[in-house]
Amino acid sequence: MSLPRARELxxxxxxxxxxxxxxxxxxPVCCPRCGSRIHVxxxxxxxxxxxxxxxxxxxxxxxxLYPVMTNTYLGADSSSTILGGVALFLNExxxxxxxxxxxxxxxxxxxxMMSLLYLLINVRRTFPSYRAHQHARLYRITELVGRWSMxxxxxxGILTALVQMGAISSVEPGIGAQAFAAVVVxxxxxxISFDPRLIWDRDMS
Amino acid sequence: MNEQKLMACQxxxxxxxxxxxxxxxxxxxxxxGSLLYRNPRGGMExxxxxxSGAFLFYLLANLFPLVTLDIGGASRDTSLAGTGWALYxxxxxxxxxxxxxxxxxxxxxxxxxxxxxxxxxxxKKQLPGMRNxxxxxxxxxxxxxxxxxxxxxxxxxVKMSGMAEVIVxxxxxxxxxxxxxxxxxxxxxDMFLMWELLERMQxxxxxxxxxxxxxxxx
Numbered sequence: 001m002s003l004p005r006a007r008e009l010x011x012x013x014x015x016x017x018x019x020x021x022x023x024x025x026x027x028p029v030c031c032p033r034c035g036s037r038i039h040v041x042x043x044x045x046x047x048x049x050x051x052x053x054x055x056x057x058x059x060x061x062x063x064x065l066y067p068v069m070t071n072t073y074l075g076a077d078s079s080s081t082i083l084g085g086v087a088l089f090l091n092e093x094x095x096x097x098x099x100x101x102x103x104x105x106x107x108x109x110x111x112x113m114m115s116l117l118y119l120l121i122n123v124r125r126t127f128p129s130y131r132a133h134q135h136a137r138l139y140r141i142t143e144l145v146g147r148w149s150m151x152x153x154x155x156x157g158i159l160t161a162l163v164q165m166g167a168i169s170s171v172e173p174g175i176g177a178q179a180f181a182a183v184v185v186x187x188x189x190x191x192i193s194f195d196p197r198l199i200w201d202r203d204m205s
Numbered sequence: 206m207n208e209q210k211l212m213a214c215q216x217x218x219x220x221x222x223x224x225x226x227x228x229x230x231x232x233x234x235x236x237x238g239s240l241l242y243r244n245p246r247g248g249m250e251x252x253x254x255x256x257s258g259a260f261l262f263y264l265l266a267n268l269f270p271l272v273t274l275d276i277g278g279a280s281r282d283t284s285l286a287g288t289g290w291a292l293y294x295x296x297x298x299x300x301x302x303x304x305x306x307x308x309x310x311x312x313x314x315x316x317x318x319x320x321x322x323x324x325x326x327x328x329k330k331q332l333p334g335m336r337n338x339x340x341x342x343x344x345x346x347x348x349x350x351x352x353x354x355x356x357x358x359x360x361x362x363v364k365m366s367g368m369a370e371v372i373v374x375x376x377x378x379x380x381x382x383x384x385x386x387x388x389x390x391x392x393x394x395d396m397f398l399m400w401e402l403l404e405r406m407q408x409x410x411x412x413x414x415x416x417x418x419x420x421x422x423x
Contacts, residue, residue, distance in 0.1 A: 003236050006213035006220045013213035016343045017400035018242075020211050020220070033404055034340055073368070097363055100356070136216055136237050147350050150307065154288065154350075154357030155364070157304050161283035161291035162274040162365065169276060169368060173292055178300045185303065188347060200217040200237070 005200070012040045045195040046120060052193060053116050056186035059179050060109065066176035069156050073169050081176060082106065082152060104151040105180070112149075112187050115142045116194065123198050135199045143191045149184045153177055212241050212397075243395040249327040249402075255390035256320045262383035263316050267309070269376035271358060276369040284376060285309055288354075307350040315349050316387060318342050319394075326402050335403060343396060352384050 006012050012023045014031035021038055023029045029038045042048075067079035080088060082105050089098035115138050122135065156177050163171040210223040212232075219236035226232050229246035233239065245251070270282035283291070286309050293301025318338045325332040355377070362371050 003219040003221055005218045007218055009220060011213065011220065013215065015215065016340060018212060018215070018397045019400070020213050033400060034336065036340065092367070094363065097360055100360060132217075133237060136239070140216070140239070143347075147347065148353055148356075150350055150353050151357045151360065153300070154304065154308070154354050155361045157288040157292045157300075158272075158283065158358060158361040159364070160295055161287045162272065162281055162361075164281060165276050165279055168279075173295050173297050173300070178297055181300050181303055192347065196216045197218040200219075 007040050007197075012038050014038050041197060041201075042193065042195040045193055045198060046123065048193040049116065049190050050120060052186050052190035053113060053120070056183045056190060057113055059183050059186065060113070063176055063180035063183050066179065067174035068152065068176040068180060069159065069174050070172045071163075071169070072167070072172075075167055079174060082180065085152070101152060101155075104148050108145055108149045109183055109187065112142050112146055112191070115139075116187070116190055119194065119199070124202060126202060132199050132202075136196060139191075139194065139196050139199065146184065146188045146191055149187075150181070153181045153184070210242065214239060214241060242397050244398065245393040245395060247393065249323055252390040252393040253320075253323045253327050255386050255393065256316065256323055259383045259386035259390060260316050260320050262379045262386060263313065265379035266376050266383055267313075269379065270374045271376040271380065272362060273372040273374055274365060274369050275372065282374065285354075285380065307348055308354045311345050311348045312351040312387075315342060315345055316383070319390070322399065322403075323394075326399065326406070329406055331406065336407075339399060339403065351380065352388075355381055355384060 006020065010022060010024075011020050012029075013020045014034060014036055015038075016036040017031060017034040019031055019033040021029060021032055023038060023040055030036070031038050064082055067081055068085065070077055070079045072078075082101075086098050086102045086106070089095075089101060119135060119139060119142075127135075156171075156173050159171040160173050163169055209225075211220070212223050213220045214234040214237060216239045217234060217237040219234055221235055221241075223232045223242055226242060226244040228244050231243040232241045234241050267285055270284050270287075273280055273282040286305065289301045289303075289305030289308060291301075292304055319342060321332065322335055322339050322342070324330075325335050358377060362373070365371050
């Protein structure tokens with residue numbers, strides 16, 4: 001790297017207000033401007049990210065196996081999982097909606113877990129510096145898209161609030177929705193816990 | 206005030222001096238290219254005006270129903286808070302609270318809190334708790350999901366259109382307006398700049414950049 005790195009010079013920037021302050025090893029420092037705790041690197045960044053990521057992967061199983069909602073129409077019940085919801089839209093020929101739900105509920109969570117896994121596995125390995133640029137971009141995208149996975153959860157909420165016409169038609173949320181929302185929250189927390197500066201800490205070849 | 210700001214990139218930790226940034230321009234990290242600092246055109250005036258609009262529309266979005274569903278004469282509508290509340294009532298308490306938080310409480314706090322801080326900064330008046338409000342706002346951002354919610358309403362509308370008559374109400378238009386204005390306002394703000402203005406206003410002694418210069422080799 002051509003520019004000096006803050007850590008090598010004994011300074012760090014506050015993650016809240018970006019004020020640069022002097023830091024001492026193994027001694028907690030508070031930001032002189034906003035009062036937040038300043039970390040040279042987030043404490044236990046990698047183990048926290050690992051823990052949250054593994055938890056989200058475990059919950060991803062019930063999120064896909066259990067129904068996210070049950071629709072009663074003229075007395076007949078039908079439960080659907082996340083994948084079932086996409087299939088339903090496809091059967092009705094609604095390609096756009098099938099695409100939105102598929103992207104938000106299946107593609108984004110999976111891609112997010114995969115990219116965090118990839119970053120965690122590779123963060124300690126030596127790479128040429130252009131790879132660090134790629135990893136940094138991957139992290140930025142991962143952090144940005146996570147919240148859009150909530151689409152399906154909100155749709156279930158809206159349907160539950162509106163479709164309550166007794167025996168004619170009614171919607172009940174399923175346990176899968178709760179598990180899926182937990183997956184979204186956990187992967188978001190995992191991405192927040194990951195310190196992107198670690199990408200640049202390794203030896204560059 | 207020193208025009209050359211010292212900043213360390215949040216993403217790659219490269220320490221660098223930021224030269225004066227003209228209004229409407231931004232400074233990118235010289236190492237990794239991520240955004241360091243923006244100096245929005247028009248100072249605090251534009252975000253203040255836009256955020257006031259967002260605040261009013263957000264109030265309307267909470268007061269009026271979003272959509273009405275009509276099945277054979279029996280109609281039912283839902284409000285913004287009604288979605289999370291419905292989940293809560295249908296034995297999904299945690300999920301309901303999460304939905305209420307991300308669609309009502311966090312967006313509301315963000316709009317109201319930002320408006321509060323902008324008001325203080327614009328009239329250069331110290332309002333009680335400005336620092337704590339700004340701190341709170343910095344931590345809340347990722348959990349604001351009103352924009353995701355609007356897309357979800359549209360998906361739900363199409364999903365229901367087959368079995369019933371759906372009517373889009375005032376609340377949804379108001380919510381959409383609040384989100385668009387909120388995004389526009391945020392585009393004209395910079396958190397680093399807001400902290401700097403607040404600090405200058407409160408006149409708090411701060412560690413001089415020169416104290417760090419001594420250790421800066423390159």
